[in-house]
Amino acid sequence: MGVMDRLYSFIVIRGFKVWISYRTQVALNLASWSLPVFIYYFIGIALGPGAASLRGSYVAFVTVGLAFQGYFSSSITTLAGRIRNEELIGTLEYDIAAPLNPISFMMYSSTWGLAINSINALMTLLIGLGLGVRYHVDWISWLLVMLLYLVSIIGLNLIAGATVLIVKQGNPVALFASVASNLLGGTVFPVTVLPKALTDISYAIPLTWALDGFRSSMLDAAAPVSLIKDLVSLALLSVIYLAVGVYLTYFAFSRIMREGSVQQY
Amino acid sequence: MSVAAINLRKRFGSIVAIDGVDFSAEKGETIALVGPNGAGKTTLLKLMAGILRPDEGRVLVNGLDAVEAKARRNVGFMTPMDRGVYWRLTAMDNLIFFGTLYGLSIRDAKRRAGEVLELMGLEDRANHRVATFSTGMMRRLELARALMHDPDVLLLDEPTSGIDVDGRRKILNYIRKLRDRLVIMASHDPQEISLATRVLYFNKKIVDESGPLKIVRMLVKGRIRLSGDGIKVTKINGDEFILEMDINKFSDLMHEAPNYLEGDVLDVEVEVASEGRVMSRRWRQWE
Numbered sequence: 001m002g003v004m005d006r007l008y009s010f011i012v013i014r015g016f017k018v019w020i021s022y023r024t025q026v027a028l029n030l031a032s033w034s035l036p037v038f039i040y041y042f043i044g045i046a047l048g049p050g051a052a053s054l055r056g057s058y059v060a061f062v063t064v065g066l067a068f069q070g071y072f073s074s075s076i077t078t079l080a081g082r083i084r085n086e087e088l089i090g091t092l093e094y095d096i097a098a099p100l101n102p103i104s105f106m107m108y109s110s111t112w113g114l115a116i117n118s119i120n121a122l123m124t125l126l127i128g129l130g131l132g133v134r135y136h137v138d139w140i141s142w143l144l145v146m147l148l149y150l151v152s153i154i155g156l157n158l159i160a161g162a163t164v165l166i167v168k169q170g171n172p173v174a175l176f177a178s179v180a181s182n183l184l185g186g187t188v189f190p191v192t193v194l195p196k197a198l199t200d201i202s203y204a205i206p207l208t209w210a211l212d213g214f215r216s217s218m219l220d221a222a223a224p225v226s227l228i229k230d231l232v233s234l235a236l237l238s239v240i241y242l243a244v245g246v247y248l249t250y251f252a253f254s255r256i257m258r259e260g261s262v263q264q265y
Numbered sequence: 266m267s268v269a270a271i272n273l274r275k276r277f278g279s280i281v282a283i284d285g286v287d288f289s290a291e292k293g294e295t296i297a298l299v300g301p302n303g304a305g306k307t308t309l310l311k312l313m314a315g316i317l318r319p320d321e322g323r324v325l326v327n328g329l330d331a332v333e334a335k336a337r338r339n340v341g342f343m344t345p346m347d348r349g350v351y352w353r354l355t356a357m358d359n360l361i362f363f364g365t366l367y368g369l370s371i372r373d374a375k376r377r378a379g380e381v382l383e384l385m386g387l388e389d390r391a392n393h394r395v396a397t398f399s400t401g402m403m404r405r406l407e408l409a410r411a412l413m414h415d416p417d418v419l420l421l422d423e424p425t426s427g428i429d430v431d432g433r434r435k436i437l438n439y440i441r442k443l444r445d446r447l448v449i450m451a452s453h454d455p456q457e458i459s460l461a462t463r464v465l466y467f468n469k470k471i472v473d474e475s476g477p478l479k480i481v482r483m484l485v486k487g488r489i490r491l492s493g494d495g496i497k498v499t500k501i502n503g504d505e506f507i508l509e510m511d512i513n514k515f516s517d518l519m520h521e522a523p524n525y526l527e528g529d530v531l532d533v534e535v536e537v538a539s540e541g542r543v544m545s546r547r548w549r550q551w552e
């Protein structure tokens with residue numbers, strides 16, 4: 001009870017309707033989702049057959065990478081950006097006056113980022129299809145990877161949201177997410193080509209394991225048992241990210257409620 | 266249903282905003298917090314709404330600590346801030362969103378939003394974006410939001426400031442009818458204050474509390490009915506009268522006095538005495 005109604009409120013009203021009211025931003029979002037696929041498609045062609053050793057084709061490798069990295073990079077900026085904005089505008093104070101605890105509030109708030117990035121993911125996968133990517137999906141594997149990945153994304157969302165409430169300016173977590181997804185997470189090239197130190201760091205990022213899992217489950221129809229390493233690593237990181245996120249969220253909210261800075265400029 | 270503050274203290278850096286407040290209020294009361302700018306009235310309301318945490322002491326709402334999510338379920342809160350609603354959304358969508366935060370279903374929220382928008386005289390603008398609203402309309406919408414979940418406890422910060430005469434009368438009439446609730450409002454406005462069953466003079470702490478009130482003088486211009494117990498009417502000249510009566514509560518001023526006034530009352534000037542304090546009030550528009 002109540003949960004579906006609130007999800008509707010957070011996703012459709014506070015998420016979609018506000019998003020769609022910024023026409024230009026909508027256009028930019030759509031462009032920024034589709035363009036990279038084409039860019040890397042041509043890079044793949046330029047690189048020639050050498051790049052094709054990756055999962056059969058570089059386009060397939062990149063398509064799956066780009067489709068799912070969005071949750072990691074942009075859902076964070078979506079949530080943290082909105083929260084910070086609402087703190088400045090003043091609506092956050094009224095959100096907090098409602099009988100939701102901070103964790104539920106932030107989790108509900110992150111649903112819009114997840115929803116919009118699902119559109120992004122679907123669009124990217126369809127463009128990939130148009131560019132010749134053939135998917136061989138093991139749905140159970142895919143679902144497991146997706147679930148664990150989403151838990152880590154929610155954790156990361158909490159961390160990012162809490163961080164902007166604490167530091168008030170800029171969003172260091174967005175920088176981390178951007179570096180992680182563009183450089184370290186294996187979105188457009190495999191992490192194994194990185195220097196050893198960076199490869200090691202990349203293993204602490206859920207995106208790395210998730211993308212490997214997505215590629216195996218969507219391109220090679222890999223069964224869950226063969227993904228055990230990805231799944232276990234992802235589960236472990238998800239728990240850590242979520243725990244840190246929950247802790248930081250409590251910390252951030254108790255701080256703004258003490259300082260009375262909920263609507264401070 | 267009740268609100269209680271126990272040894273409440275709150276400071277912001279070096280500024281002491283609340284300096285030891287003890288008080289309790291029950292269902293049926295309408296309490297006016299009156300005090301100078303910066304007295305801490307808004308701060309006190311925020312502490313009661315659970316969105317600000319005290320440094321010391323606590324606030325209990327229906328026996329629960331105000332900072333607990335559950336305590337906030339029956340509390341409606343508004344401050345006179347025109348940016349507390351989503352400007353990019355319509356009035357209706359704003360109310361539905363906040364309604365569901367308080368546990369209403371989408372359908373109930375829609376129905377209730379219709380009611381409160383009508384109450385606030387905003388029904389024509391229900392589907393307009395808030396960004397297109399005037400200041401007073403925004404204020405009405407914020408009041409509507411506070412009423413969405415039909416709360417037992419209403420914490421209102423200058424609820425009708427910026428609202429036009431007709432709207433104000435309608436809203437104050439509605440608040441007056443909330444006799445089975447607890448209303449606590451911070452106010453600088455005589456008309457709002459006149460609704461109160463109890464007035465707290467506030468400056469970082471409760472400085473004084475209104476006891477039984479006594480009208481010493483009420484100058485009425487207009488037609489009046491010369492009847493009623495315990496009322497002394499003196500005709501000065503033409504349509505000017507002086508009424509003297511005892512009332513127990515500030516709100517009686519609004520409730521009782523109209524019994525003696527009828528027809529086209531032009532102007533009412535009242536002096537209210539409470540424990541040595543004399544305040545004058547003047548209403549140009551008496552209803």
Ligand SMILES: Nc1ncnc2c1ncn2[C@@H]1O[C@H](COP(=O)(O)OP(=O)(O)OP(=O)(O)O)[C@@H](O)[C@H]1O
Pocket residue numbers: 259260261264277280281282300301302303304305306307308309451
């Ligand atoms: N978040 C905050 N950070 C720092 N100081 C604050 C904060 N909120 C309030 N104050 C200070 O606390 C004191 C009380 O402020 P408050 O807004 O409660 O007064 P008020 O009685 O509502 O005044 P007014 O009649 O002007 O609305 C003021 O000195 C104010 O500057």
Ligand SMILES: [Mg+2]
Pocket residue numbers: 306307308422451
């Ligand atoms: Mg104030």
